[in-house]
Amino acid sequence: MNRSIETGVFIPTGRNGWIHSVNAPDTPGTFDHVLQVVQAAEAGGFDFVLSPGIWRGRKGPARHWMDSVESITTTAALLQATSRIGVYGTVHVTVFPPATIAKMMSTLDQIGPGRTGLNLVTGSSYLDLAHVGLWNSELDHDERYDLAEEWVAVAKRLWTEDAVTHHGKFFETADATMGPKPSRLPPLLNAGASQRGFRFAAENCDVALVTGSDSLASLETVARCRKMAEDMGNPSLKIFAAPVLVPGKSDQDARSRVEHFDAGVDVECLADIAAGYERNPNTTQVSKESTTFTSGETSAISPGSLVGSPETLARRLATMVNEGGIDGFMFIVPDYLTDLDVIAAEVLPRLAEHGITCRDGATVGR
Ligand SMILES: Cc1cc2nc3c(=O)[nH]c(=O)nc-3n(C[C@H](O)[C@H](O)[C@H](O)COP(=O)(O)O)c2cc1C
DSSP states (O other), X not given: OOEEEEEEEEOOOBTTTTOOBTTOOOOOOOHHXXXXXXXXXXXXXXXXXXXXXXXXXXXXXXXXXXXXXXXXHHHHHHHHHOSSSEEEEEEETTTSOHHHHHHHHHHXXXXXXXXXXXXXXXXXXXXXXXXTTOOOTTOOHHHHHXXXXXXXXXXXXXXXXXXXXXXXXXXXXXXXXXXXXOSSOOOEEEOOOSHHHHHHHHHHOSEEEEOOOSSHHHHHHHHHHHHHHHHTTOTTOEEEEOOBEEEOSSHHHHHHHHHHHHHTBOHHHHHHHHHHHHTSTTGGGSOTTTTGGGGOOOOSSOTTOEEEOHHHHHHHHHHHHHTTOOOEEEEBOSOHHHHHHHIIIIIGGGGGGGTEEEOSOOOSOO
């Protein structure tokens, strides 16, 4: 069977992207760099880019994420600077009320009609939010998802109804008007890894983002998510994976790149990420996928990263699609200015050999 997938890029709005090493490729976490990356992604034919919601840099010599640009304001500028590609942002629903973001999204849709979307996160790292006074200690893990559910309900009503009166547990509106309406409902994404988080995605969003690779365990996780989405009445929920890809001229060349990153691994940074989750008062409710760094991980790249030649990467991505049923990818790479070109020119075209097509212009909007 021929399968069509969507391809996106998780863009490095924070210093060093997702490589926790003093040997990370030069990734300054500035708007100028992000703009170059996104223009390259558009030229390369990717369907969308998504920026993360970053509030805090990490301790350690790599100064990981110590410089970063804010997601929604960056989205506005990127939409203006591009013409085709989808540009999605991330917000913490515990930080911004739905009316604020609904209004911003309507405005973003004016700047890039039909091209924006939203990744909704509830926030699991205490340190990420507490240091700027944005951690809400009154809510436990599952209540944050209860809030997220009400948040989505209010935002969707503001995007579609003339006057919205809402008296909920978390939010209030009184005869609220908001125009102009967006040209389409912005696609909503979520990366909750817990049971409660996945239920939120299945019941309220268009896309569930998962980490993972082509390992049997990852493929089984995706199959379980697919079954849950069907049982929850949203069989059309798309499941996108967000793999780290490290391409090289050969498998050995790619492995050498990882060895170089690992030689400069910033263990202080990894410990700081772990501390962020450990300080979460509901730490036992945080899924193990989110706390990978607490498991004594000492590599500069995430476990399960795909490392190899373009042929190897294409084969392994194809396994995730053909055996795991992945609907799309949001790629993370070490050096966005060179690696994205390799993915676009040498990896994605090889997916056709495995019966997979991409770049057909399909979008994630309903
Ligand atoms: C691909 C991906 C992107 C994510 N982006 C962000 C982000 O931008 N900001 C953030 O605070 N958390 C982000 N997260 C974390 C998740 O939203 C979520 O908080 C975490 O996986 C914990 O899920 P859980 O609460 O269901 O256990 C991301 C996770 C993944 C897998």
